[in-house]
Amino acid sequence: MASIIDTGTFGFRFAPPERLSMCNLFAVGRDVVLSPAYRWDGHARKDGPLLLFQYTIEGEGIFESGAETYRMASGRAFMADIPGDHRYYFPEDGSRWSFMFILMRPTLILPNWEEAKSRLGEAPYLPPGSRPVRLLREIWDQAKDGKITDPYTASSWVYQFVSELCRFSAAPQGDRQRWPEKVRRAAEFMDANYSSMISLEQLSERLGLSKYHLLRAFAAAVGETPSKYLNRVRIDQAMRLLRQTDLSVERIAEQVGFSGGSYFIKVFRNMTGRTPGSFRSEEGQLTFSRMFFD
Numbered sequence: 001m002a003s004i005i006d007t008g009t010f011g012f013r014f015a016p017p018e019r020l021s022m023c024n025l026f027a028v029g030r031d032v033v034l035s036p037a038y039r040w041d042g043h044a045r046k047d048g049p050l051l052l053f054q055y056t057i058e059g060e061g062i063f064e065s066g067a068e069t070y071r072m073a074s075g076r077a078f079m080a081d082i083p084g085d086h087r088y089y090f091p092e093d094g095s096r097w098s099f100m101f102i103l104m105r106p107t108l109i110l111p112n113w114e115e116a117k118s119r120l121g122e123a124p125y126l127p128p129g130s131r132p133v134r135l136l137r138e139i140w141d142q143a144k145d146g147k148i149t150d151p152y153t154a155s156s157w158v159y160q161f162v163s164e165l166c167r168f169s170a171a172p173q174g175d176r177q178r179w180p181e182k183v184r185r186a187a188e189f190m191d192a193n194y195s196s197m198i199s200l201e202q203l204s205e206r207l208g209l210s211k212y213h214l215l216r217a218f219a220a221a222v223g224e225t226p227s228k229y230l231n232r233v234r235i236d237q238a239m240r241l242l243r244q245t246d247l248s249v250e251r252i253a254e255q256v257g258f259s260g261g262s263y264f265i266k267v268f269r270n271m272t273g274r275t276p277g278s279f280r281s282e283e284g285q286l287t288f289s290r291m292f293f294d
Helices: 110-120 131-144 151-170 172-178 181-192 200-207 211-222 226-244 249-256 261-272 276-281 285-291
Strands: 008-011 025-033 039-041 050-065 068-073 077-082 086-089 097-104
Touching: 008 131, 025 050, 025 131, 025 151, 050 131, 068 077, 077 086, 077 110, 097 131, 097 151, 110 151, 131 151, 131 226, 181 200, 181 211, 181 226, 200 211, 200 226, 211 226, 226 249, 226 261, 226 276, 249 261, 249 276, 261 276
Parallel strands: none
Antiparallel strands: 008 025, 025 097, 039 086, 050 068, 050 077, 050 086, 050 097
């Protein structure tokens, strides 16, 4: 049974302050499509110039670019320039397509967008736990909660998102499809099951590899150990819970897969430079940049 997806589309029409160059957020949305009536043509749209990033959560849609056709299954995104020679639509034989998207004006960010697109391709796969996807989810949450209320905040989110696309495309994780199959499966398993206590022994056994072979292969392909990769996913999820819920630190530690609050606090401080409590207590959008750690 498909899960229930909270939906909504939020548009922004902020006039940039005089003499300031700012990025321009046009819209961010999350939707579930069930009908073939859903169809967009990049040549027919009148609201450009725009840059569109759309990411499939569940189900499947179709993206056509020139002579290429891509099936947009879960975890796949497309990057399109509007206007442009592309179409995206719900297939006649489809049952459901749920997705998130962001629309941005190309001002200031076009070179970065083109660089990320040239590296990733126009229909890349991004894991649910990847930074661009997590950030897109955060932007939508902020819009839904009415917290994007001025051009400065909107510009900050746009620049962060496109920067994360560039970093994802430039880092080893941007070449995920070139990873060995079992390394990719290991990362995808951790993305989906970060809340479970996963040992390296359990993961290697699941993949049919020795612990030491998995450790070497993963570090060589990804640029970090499986344990560090898993901690990144967990800490990013913990940041989301700290910002959006009133759950205790102990409860959040449990929900994201840490064995106890003290160890969670130690890992959180090592990766972000602050404690969960100090992260939660700060207000303002710019503090969110701490989710982008090296």
